Amino acid sequence: MSEISRKQFLKQSILASAALPFAPMFAGSELAPLQVPEHAELEKDEAFWAEVRQQFTLDEKVINFNNGSVGPQSIPVQEAHIDMYRLSNKAPAHYLWHELNDQRETLREELAKLMGAETEEVAINRNTTEGLSTVIFGLNLKAGDEVVISDFDYPFMLNAWRQRQMRDGIILKEVKLPLPIEDVDQAVELYRKAITPKTKVVHITHVINWTGQVMPVKEITAMAKEKGCEVVVDSAHALAHVPLSFKEIGCDYLATSLHKWLGAPFGTGALVVKKEKKASLWPLMSPYEPQSDDIKKFEFLGTRSIPAEMAALDAIEFHQKLGAENVHKRLHYIKNYWVNQVKDLKGITVHTSLKPEFGGAMATISIDGKTAGEIVTGIRKTAYFDVGYVVWNGMDAVRISPHIYTSLHELDLLVEAIKNLVGK
Ligand SMILES: Cc1ncc(COP(=O)(O)O)c(C=O)c1O
Structure with missing residues (x-):
């Protein structure tokens, strides 16, 4: 089934199963479809990536640098999932094993x-x-x-x-x-x-x-x-x-x-x-x-x-719209953006390569004399960052994994937090 006919099928199935008595979940339901400009260096086009951010339902109180553990779904994915979930609840065996499984x-x-x-x-x-x-x-x-x-x-x-x-x-x-x-x-x-x-x-x-x-x-x-x-x-x-x-x-x-x-x-x-x-x-x-x-x-x-x-x-579909290469480049760009600003500070060790063939979005740093827990407590004096703890094979470090929706402002806050922590 093509992408279009699949969407038509879903829409028809939902309509045919009588109007669902639920209010739309997302303010984002009226989101304008994402337009992906074609130009070189899209990875540095902050206006575009700010639009990408709009496609997610983020908690603005948490700066999520723990996307390596599990990533959020964009609004179109959440909507499709919830629509199919509700449809399935009309007659589970029928919809799960036949209509959707098709x-x-x-x-x-x-x-x-x-x-x-x-x-x-x-x-x-x-x-x-x-x-x-x-x-x-x-x-x-x-x-x-x-x-x-x-x-x-x-x-x-x-x-x-x-x-x-x-x-x-x-x-x-x-x-x-x-x-x-x-x-x-x-x-x-x-x-x-x-x-x-x-x-x-x-x-x-x-x-x-x-x-x-x-x-x-x-x-x-x-x-x-x-x-x-x-x-x-x-x-x-x-x-x-x-x-x-x-x-x-x-x-x-x-x-x-x-x-x-x-x-x-x-x-x-x-x-x-x-x-x-x-x-x-x-x-x-x-x-x-x-x-x-x-x-x-x-x-x-x-x-x-x-x-x-x-x-x-x-x-x-969402990933293909953005373009796999654009995503790879953006993830690499934002990783290097913050790491380059802290890598030479006294006491910092970067455990990740900055070369695109040996790294992606994630980077892990340690700070001399500090445990992972102490680093997290320290940087949270600036903002509430969610990060990964790396206590393994003698490393006592934190892993920062931003994602395509991460803003440079969030990375600037991280850089500021690390500088405060090491006294720069
Ligand atoms: C390298 C690696 N392998 C396997 C897994 C397991 O993935 P999942 O929990 O999705 O099964 C993870 C999860 O973070 C991982 O980092």
């Missing part, structure tokens, strides 16, 4: 295009944790097989591998990452050294949540594939944030969350499995034919929110 294949196609994958390689699920757990617990591994991980992989993914270690006797080999890394060969070498003839799998985090480091996943994957390993990529943070193409990376399995940078409803994700690997990967929840090569075998998740899933189509 758009599932459209969503699969759009996600595949967005992630540079084949349509039949994309499973729609609830989040990265579910996608990667499917892979970690679904691979055919036996006692003594080795898996390469790193000390900056996401804790719950490490836990999943450790559980396999406890149950099945696989061996985990940990790469220690000296972050930030700005040398592709260095990163590849670190992983190469951890691989032995017994290594079956290499697990790589695409964008490291602790510091925003973008790893050279394509190059590490190429090396690992040459050595005969299967490659699992944790792209929780990559989608709609930094360039992402499953085909270009060349890995076997990749999982992402749609509720982070893409701005889809909470609890939406995708798992990508290379065509020739679908049959051998066991699903986490058993369908009728667990050894089938149908990607849908990974979608037997029981009852879940179909309105949330289908509103991911509206999030994709």
Whole structure:
């Protein structure tokens, strides 16, 4: 179904199911559609990004620099989600499993295009944790097989591998990452050294949540594939944030969350499995034919929110309207905008690269002699900032993750707060 006919269908369904006795939720319902100007350096066009900000329902009392954890949905996405939710409540089984679910294949196609994958390689699920757990617990591994991980992989993914270690006797080999890394060969070498003839799998985090480091996943994957390993990529943070193409990376399995940078409803994700690997990967929840090569075998998740899933189509539409490249450039621009103003202050350590190929929107800083908690308490004397705490591998730092709706004024307040804290 095309985007237009999908919208017409929804509108007709809602009208046909009799007028809904609800007032519109958003003042933004009358929002003028966003016009995206075509000019060079759109990432610096503050008037345009102020209009983008209008497309969100923000709490002006909170300066939200914690978008890496979970991102907000734009008004068009919230409206589509709520419309479908209300429609579903008219006759849940009918609307959830038939009318709305009929758009599932459209969503699969759009996600595949967005992630540079084949349509039949994309499973729609609830989040990265579910996608990667499917892979970690679904691979055919036996006692003594080795898996390469790193000390900056996401804790719950490490836990999943450790559980396999406890149950099945696989061996985990940990790469220690000296972050930030700005040398592709260095990163590849670190992983190469951890691989032995017994290594079956290499697990790589695409964008490291602790510091925003973008790893050279394509190059590490190429090396690992040459050595005969299967490659699992944790792209929780990559989608709609930094360039992402499953085909270009060349890995076997990749999982992402749609509720982070893409701005889809909470609890939406995708798992990508290379065509020739679908049959051998066991699903986490058993369908009728667990050894089938149908990607849908990974979608037997029981009852879940179909309105949330289908509103991911509206999030994709919103992202495409802005333009993926414009988004990547803006996120990089605002990260560097504030980091460049504080990086040379006494006592500050920046744990993130400022180069576009090694970082995106997120940056992590520490301050000599201060814990993450003390930094947060200190900067909140200027304004109420929500930030991420990074207490991991000896780092005691804060992660700042702004988003496309962030204003330079908010970043100026952060710079002022940091300067106040270090006494400048
Ligand atoms: C690197 C990484 N992997 C996996 C996850 C899990 O994502 P989700 O909670 O959406 O499953 C996160 C969440 O922040 C993450 O940062």
